[in-house]
Amino acid sequence: MPVLVEMGWGGQVQTPEEILWTDISRRVDLMQGVTITRGASDELSEIQPGTATLTLDNADGALTPGNPSSPFAPYVRRNAPIRISQAVMPVQSGAAPYPVSMLGDTFDDGVVDLVLWPASYGGVTEVDGRARIPLVPGSSASYQSARTWVLAGSQIAVKVAKLPAANGSSAAAARFMVNATTSGTRAGFTYNALTGTLRCVSEVGFSDGAGVTLTYSSIDHLWLRLREASGVLRWETSPDGWDWTARRTLATPAWVATGQVVVDLPASRTGGTADYVEWDLLGAQVRPRFYGMVNEWPVQWEGLLSSVYISATDLFKRLNRQPPLRSMLGMEVLTRDTTTGRFSFPAAYFPLAEPVESAAAGSVVGAGIGALASTQVGSGGALVFGEDGVPETGETAPTFTPASATAGRYLVGDLGPQMAADATTWAINVQVWIKTSTAGRAILGLSDPLRTSQLVLSLNGSGVLTVESTQDGTALVVGTSSSGNLADGAWHHVVYDGSGKRVYVDGASVSGTLLATSSPDLRTIYVGGYRSARLFSGQIAHLSLHLANGPVGSVYAVTSDARTGFSGESSDWRVERLARYAGLDSVTVLGNTFDPIASQGPAGTSIVARLQEVETTESGKLYAERDYYGLAYQSRDLRYNPSADAETFAIAYADVEPGIQLADDDQKLCNQVEASRPNGATQIVTDAPSVAEFGAYEQQLNVLKTSDAAVTDAASWLVFRYADPDPELREVPIEAATMPEFLDILDADISSYFTVYDLPAQSSALEMRVTVEGYTETIKEQSHLIQFRTSASARDSIWILDDPDYSVLGSTTRLAY
Template sequence: MPLIVEMGWGGLVQYPSTITWTDISRRTDMGRGVTITRGASDERSETQPGTATLRLDNADGALTPGNPSSPYYPYVRRGAPIRISVAVMPAPTGSAPYPLEMLGDDFDDDRVDTTLWPTNYGGATEVDGRARIPVSTSGNAGYQSARQWTLAGSQITARLAKAPAAGGSSSAYASMTVSSTTAGTRLGWRYNPVTGQLTAENQVGYSDATPVSLTYSPISHAWLRIRETSGTVYWETSGDGFGWTVRRTLAAPAWVAAQQVTVEFPTTRTGGASDYVEWDLVGATVRPRFYGMVNEFPVDWEGLTSYVSITCTDLFKRLNKLPVLRSMLAQEILAQAPMVYYPLAEDDDATSAGDIGGYGAPALAITQAGSGGTLTMSAASGPAETGEQAPLFTPSTATQGKYLSVDLGPQFEDPPMYQYLCFEAWFQTTTTGRCILGVHTPDRADQHLLSIAAGGGLQIEWAMEGGPLTTEAVSSPTTLADGNWHHVVYDQREGKVWIDGALVDSGLAVSRRWGERVLHVGGYRNTRLWAGSIAHVAIHSTLSVSAGPTAVGHWTAGTTGYAGEAADERVQRLAGYAGLPSVTVWGSTHDPIASQGPGGSSVVARLREVEATESGRLFAERDWYGLAYQSRDVRYNPDPMSETFTIDYADLEPGISIADDDQKLVNVADVNRPGGASQRVTAPASILAFGEYEQNLSMLKTSDNSVLDAAYWLVSRYANPAPELREVPVEAYTMPNYLDILDADISTYFSVTNLPAQAPAPWMRVTVEGYTETIKERSHLFQFHTSATNNDSVWVLDDATYSVLDFTTRLAY
């Protein structure tokens, strides 16, 4: 059971695919062990950020922050990525021939196992827990097993811990092969440091006419595997030994099923400087336990011996440190990476408006045209679902008043990236013939304006090379000056215009130029001053934004806050605001969610609102920087055949008990939703027996009936909870189903059988809510936090198990 502890020195935890991992497993104090916590204490509590604690040897000072002599300097610092895994090593059982998956060697004793590798040559040895094989001009070198293994229905896995350098060679190779009884007939992976190619080969006569070659990546190709299943051979690579990518497939040669094979790790070199390749964890089955970041590296001493005792936290540490979200509309605009973005939501005493696009554009300044008129920030209500205020433009006349303007700077006119622009703005007015926004070159030779025509429709105006303004009317509604908020998106490249989320014109004959960097908002060059409000002005590069989805999505965000989208879609959307590329979604029951349009809360808080509304589960993945969301139906009526494992009471560690208290009891649910009714659901029999146990909930539902359904679901589950096992301690390392136990995670379930006679039942099925695991030398102790699985059973008509009156006739929600 080797423990794998790896540090991503210099990497960023949120970009796992760019991290080159360094194995520091041998520094881990296995006497004290590694402790990992995950999940929640029970099903009515939120999942907590996952943590890992471990002590590392620092005798050489390599883990001292700021130590310039450290081989990891300057990356020994807070926030360093870390991942922890367990490698389960096989051992041959029975008599030869053995399935190849039973060939396992972790090389940790620094002595060649001559039983597994009776042939080792050319100076091949074990160093620092790895098989080290010279890649030398002195001759071939390698490890070779006995011929006692079969590949059919089996596999061979190894970690390529260190690839050799080219060293000026004309030819050099390091390979992992599975060989038939015919010389030169073999399957394998071969790395060529001269070309940097990793090749999946099916050799006959020492060659393969159609190999599959990859440009070697120490990140993506850290693990290699050859596997045979149902007559097909697979060559696979992995970055962590857990998630595999198929690189080549082939109908299995006849010898795979007919012959016993050898495994060999050979090397060869012609010319150049000698080097070596290192292999590790041959035959390992890897199970990730933790992915996150180190909080700090505190250096401690015991006499002259130095250690660092680190505590690590999963992705929720970073998510919890993110700033509070702006309105959903603002977040959607920011997600498009605009060139400039002026929300225009400053306080009422502001005299300028700032860009939050992130590229450092200067602020819009209030500019006086003529005399008189006012422009007051935060004096009007913005688009409905933003919860923000907007500026109020109140000119005396079309030429007497105030507007906003700025020179965006020479970087804004730099072609080719910015040669075509996409303009976006929200506006509100009852006055026609005024300008929403306009841009021009410093010499005013080229100009572009968006304005409201005298008839109330939208128009595009432009001029080129000093010529007069030309006007193009847009086929838009003639009621834009109706006092309501409207949204416009104009794509220069495509000549298209969207108003209020709908495409209203395309192929406009408008000339497209670049270099228009002077921006005016709410007027244009001291004239056509806006009367009303303007908000959320953004300019995008058409090379990086798709205008159609932008127009539709931003209109929806500003007017409805995406009210009515499914819960899984909302979770994905919120995760995107946090920079997470995707969310793993489990289950299929996803109710519509109400708006979360206004800003002011963190992304985690909004995610938790969805989780609580849906009785779902939200947690960090344990193998990469990812988020998982489970809908409530993941737990409905679990199939006994899908249990993660079954364990006998006699195999449990001391400390098991059955709870029957009022910790989870709820018999009165007072519930409400935004803009909806306040409702109550009770369980009279429970109230009579135990008194009132009330729960108040505010849910992001879109209908009162959905709120009522959620309340019934809560009360029906917890009006009279049955006795249950809440803590199940398991020493997994000694169990024959060790791998199955390692696979247990939040919302999986298992059964405890042969309970003592005093128990209410001879066996109990429990659902995993969380766990604490402690990994030591030859020990892997789990403390599972569990709940009764039947809490989530739902009615199935005429089913012997799930239609028992007053017990399993709970209607699904």
């Protein structure tokens, strides 16, 4: 079974949708094999970053970093994206007619298989593991099978290895077709080299006026598949042979359901210069094994032979490299998504969290944004950085203490020419946190150099938020909101939406007449006053300017909830929020039980540490996907009461490789837990019978629960499961390539179940169901050895009233958590 190793030269691992993959599978040393490690050692351990190691042939120097003659230069470098898959080829069995899914060819032996392709013509060959079909002017060629296949209820896929160019011809095409018995009646894909289009066709008389035409993408259409199921014929494409997108669907034509078909790969051109098309891995079913980045390219020599032994790590490498997070409030400012149909971005963000000795504040985003310099007006007054900021953020803020409204210090800065130009095109939005007991002062202001355009956020004499603006150099027009008195000595979050002409205070929209519509050419910014007057008395923090193409104030208003670290939101939402902070677009959430989680508001911890806090708090599982740059988060209930229907596969003990063991020790024993939560009680949960029999096995449990009762539940769940663990299989080695259930075995991932049955008579049970916690696999020529690390599935069973399996007194009466 071929291993498929692809490099994303020049791409970024975090943007797989933009990577043009290069197949380097023929360079892989399959004598040493490809080794991949994934998951955790057991269910109580943290899941580790996934890794892959493999040796590549470098005889031509193409994989030597810095080699300018390499066809991959200059992209042979650290952190290059890599993905590894297993291409499982079909096995033909039974008697004709065969399902077309049994037709498979790797094209690796250098000889056209005349049993599979007896009707081939036109000089087709196999070159470098690919089927090559020439496009010679004035003639045609094809790989063509015998008429022994059936498409109904089946499928056939192929990988595009190389497509032809137009080369001066008036017509040049390559096709992947399934032909009916009637000439010209067929279905499949046609690539037009002149237009660069891929057409999904169901032809009669060699024509289909309703065909679906796509602009060919070498990324999205790398794999093509024709599939029939339940009366529907589907044309599908895939970037990796695993994740398919339907490009056309059609009620199954009658000839598909009634006749035997030919698989045809024809190509032709009318003129110009000869060229060819290449196909690969026809009929393969792909199973992704690893997605990550190469850590290094160490070149080594033995005489004149050269090889590269590389290691790669999944997305946790990138996550672990990220700097400590800002507070959740700060991260919301930087990453808050906008509503559908809107586009916005932070053009400047001044956290104002500089240390006490600072005399200026800087923006952490934006090009050409100048620092906010402490500026004296009149005499007296003070501006001190590094004082207590917005509560629960762990970040400081400056305190403005003017001697009067016209004497003291405030901040002045130059937003730069780019910001000024952008503000002419985009609407400006402002969000800021304030704390004051003094009304009648300006929070901040912006203006162009000539003060033709001005925008000021201020508090009037009653402490009510106002927006003052002009776009033509005339006097400022004051718009008064209905915010109520904000000069009350408390922190308030203020958002000004320049497009919607609205303001939001502490997350809620407040009404008022706001006349500001646009603010072109804004460049100078004043913070803590405006133009040497109305100096602010109090604190200002987390000032950000956002440019947008429509109303987005309601989106930024949500940042108000970050003051409490979003305490009480469900754990799945928290994981998705943290993933956004890490630059991940989405998280695959599995399961249904997601409890409220406490604040993780303060700055200073890493993204991985925060994710693992959630994982531990909820007894869930968090890991990197193995087919793309993404996270998966499983709730604990995904493992409740595993049934035979949920099993990925079952395997006889006789089919397991040597090395399986039945473990019964105190490695996981836990009968006393001291549990706590932030600002909550410390509680102890004990299983007295277990302590009496084995002695105390203590464990500390610190979780981000929102109530003491939830802490007790979490501690009880741990003690219930491990006060007296039953014997279990902790490792199950399987030579998957020899198993009829090869595909099912490859589908097994973290938290999958399988059963080992017909255990030896000396075993405590004749069969045991286990849960996958992780695995190490080694892929070699005709070998795929997977060493599954497992736990006892029964440990996650919970009580169900009157159920024959899950209400057995003293055995399966464990209450759910």
